[in-house]
Amino acid sequence: MLLRGVSISPIPKSTQFRSRPCPRTVSASAPTSSSVTPSFSISDQSLESKGFVIKHTTSDLDLDQLNSIFVAVGFPKRDTEKIRVALAHTDAMLWIEDVRRSRPVAFARATGDGVFNSIIWDVVVDPGYQGIGLGKAVMERLVDELLRKGITNIALYSEPRVLGFYRPLGFVADPDGIKGMVYTRRPKK
């Protein structure tokens, strides 16, 4: 899916979506960077009043706890060291901590070329915290951060059951008929 409103360039052929894809493309095009004024559905202050804090760095992110959220939502369990490497190669990332329990409860990240294109990965909310606006909170802030960097071609993969989550955030499936394609390694015979 691509973000609505910005010129859409074809999904780069070099992009081989091998992380934890949400397997259907969705993309979003958006207004340009500097004029964007964030209007989040829930403010940082409101989140804090509910015991949540937004974090933008990995310094105090417990990767084992993050991994356990991935597993809890049905993503495959990953090698924590590989998650560390992936995060080191991530352009934009944020997560939400439940301050009382001192643990991550929501997460999203984006990789890209830093100028034109970005792809969002690993959008997750701990099942015990879903349905209270945290997924929207991380997505709104992640997209805002990318737009502020001037990145206007923002894409992601969406599982069919989650399309309705991304659409109100500005993402459009198959814009101009563009289809995402994924290289799949053939099993050895």
Ligand SMILES: CC(C)(COP(=O)(O)OP(=O)(O)OC[C@H]1O[C@@H](n2cnc3c(N)ncnc32)[C@H](O)[C@@H]1OP(=O)(O)O)[C@@H](O)C(=O)NCCC(=O)NCCS
């Ligand atoms: C998808 C996910 C990130 C949504 O996070 P969440 O915190 O539960 O969602 P929110 O509470 O922020 O919901 C925001 C809005 O999206 C809607 N929404 C949430 N999940 C939805 C879904 N699967 N389909 C349609 N709408 C959805 C909510 O009703 C809410 O609508 P509103 O703004 O009109 O009230 C979360 O359910 C999750 O982690 N799922 C498992 C992992 C996953 O599938 N990730 C995406 C991979 S493609």
